[in-house]
Amino acid sequence: xxxxxxxxxxxxxxxxxxxxxxxxxxxxxxxxxxxxxxxxxxxxxxxxxxxxxxxxxxxxxxxxxxxxxxxxxxxxxxxxxxxxxxxxxxxxxxxxxxxxxxxxxxxxxxxxxxxxxxxxxxxxxxxxxxxxxxxxxxxxxxxxxxxxxxxxxx
Amino acid sequence: xxxxxxxxxxxxxxxxxxxxxxxxxxxxxxxxxxxxxxxxxxxxxxxxxxxxxxxxxxxxxxxxxxxxxxxxxxxxxxxxxxxxxxxxxxxxxxxxxxxxxxxxxxxxxxxxxxxxxxxxxxxxxxxxxxxxxxxxxxxxxxxxxxxxxxxxxxxxx
Numbered sequence: 001x002x003x004x005x006x007x008x009x010x011x012x013x014x015x016x017x018x019x020x021x022x023x024x025x026x027x028x029x030x031x032x033x034x035x036x037x038x039x040x041x042x043x044x045x046x047x048x049x050x051x052x053x054x055x056x057x058x059x060x061x062x063x064x065x066x067x068x069x070x071x072x073x074x075x076x077x078x079x080x081x082x083x084x085x086x087x088x089x090x091x092x093x094x095x096x097x098x099x100x101x102x103x104x105x106x107x108x109x110x111x112x113x114x115x116x117x118x119x120x121x122x123x124x125x126x127x128x129x130x131x132x133x134x135x136x137x138x139x140x141x142x143x144x145x146x147x148x149x150x151x152x153x154x
Numbered sequence: 155x156x157x158x159x160x161x162x163x164x165x166x167x168x169x170x171x172x173x174x175x176x177x178x179x180x181x182x183x184x185x186x187x188x189x190x191x192x193x194x195x196x197x198x199x200x201x202x203x204x205x206x207x208x209x210x211x212x213x214x215x216x217x218x219x220x221x222x223x224x225x226x227x228x229x230x231x232x233x234x235x236x237x238x239x240x241x242x243x244x245x246x247x248x249x250x251x252x253x254x255x256x257x258x259x260x261x262x263x264x265x266x267x268x269x270x271x272x273x274x275x276x277x278x279x280x281x282x283x284x285x286x287x288x289x290x291x292x293x294x295x296x297x298x299x300x301x302x303x304x305x306x307x308x309x310x311x
Contacts (some may be wrong), residue, residue: 004208023202026213029180052262056301061177062226062241063219070215074287086206089214095247 008078017041017075034075041079043072045105052102053104057092060100062135065125068146069094072107075123080111085144087119092139093144100134103127117143160190161232166310174303179221181216185227186259193227195220197258210254217258217278217288218246224262225274225292230308232264232272238302244292252287256280262290270296292303 004023011017017034021027021043031046045051045068053061070092077087105125113121119141126133161169166185172173173179181203182244197212204248205213220242230236252258261283262276272295278288 002208004206009194021208024213025202025207026216028217029202030215050176052258053178055174055176055303056306057238059240061175061219061222062244063181063215063222064177066218066222066244066246067213070218089248091247092194092218093243094218094241095243096241099240 001106005084008084009086012079013094015077015079020078021075025070026067030064032068032071036074036079040108041072043068043075043107045102045107049102057099058102060102060134062094062096065096065100065105065135066092066094066137068105068107069109069123069125070139072125073109073123073137073139073141076109076111077119077121081114081143083118087143088139089145090118092133092137092141094137096135098132098134099127101103101127105134106130107110112138115143119143134138161308161311163188165308166193166227168192169307170311172307174307175223177219181223183220183223188227188231191209191228192261192263193224193231194259195224195227196260197260199255199257204254209251212252212254212258214246214248217248217252218244220258220260221246221262221276221278221288221290222292225264225276225290226294226304228262228264228274228276229267229272229294229296230304231298232267233296236302236305236308238297238300239294239306240297242271242293242295244290246288246290248288252278253280254274258287258302272296279280
């Protein structure tokens with residue numbers, strides 16, 4: 001069993017993806033962490049100066065928000081399915097709703113449909129007020145052939 | 155009105171290296187080619203940008219950031235006078251994985267510039283644009299008279 005498989009298994013058993021998130025270099029690069037809070041997986045992108053896209057108005061780069069939303073979708077899939085591999089992203093549409101300020105950004109994801117082969121995921125990112133998202137995304141993933149449903153989709 | 159654009163590769167690289175867009179500099183983005191309405195930008199391979207530590211394949215998010223930045227640059231290459239822009243939406247199809255160790259190129263074209271919205275298309279690839287890693291379509295809102303770090307820097311060139 002590879003190190004990644006092991007981290008994946010541990011994340012599911014303990015409902016704690018922290019070590020798995022840290023094993024992904026790009027997650028560390030954009031300052032991600034993840035934890036299950038009240039049964040819901042929350043992914044956090046801690047504010048760092050290098051995440052800025054417009055330094056005059058102090059707005060986060062759109063690419064960092066897209067990355068956060070995609071990552072929140074992947075972590076949710078990994079925790080809630082039996083997937084033995086990282087799911088492959090087919091496509092993502094990101095909608096930028098508000099200027100993201102130089103603050104920590106949180107994200108959550110939910111399945112629109114979790115099928116045998118394809119998972120459709122909706123992800124939301126916000127800063128201080130959860131009811132005012134700064135960006136949302138819809139993403140489709142190809143699941144590995146050996147996956148089974150674990151959680152019922154909402 | 156003075157015509158500010160388009161800019162040449164050296165000028166765009168000066169803006170990218172200046173760090174007015176800190177995340178573009180953190181990614182190590184480099185302009186390869188640009189002209190009216192389009193830009194080609196390279197994302198160098200870096201172990202920091204890997205999404206799967208077992209395969210060494212770049213994270214989709216790094217490609218997302220490259221495409222967003224290149225589309226935005228194509229808009230600046232289309233505007234008679236650069237001003238602040240913000241991404242409205244960005245759609246990406248991931249057609250194949252990037253090859254570990256190789257830089258990824260993105261070419262973006264501003265297909266239409268209206269008074270308030272810019273429309274762009276882009277592809278990400280290694281050497282050959284027909285072997286696409288990803289394709290994108292993005293729209294941008296144009297804020298007339300608002301400050302943009304990139305726009306302000308471009309105007310100083």
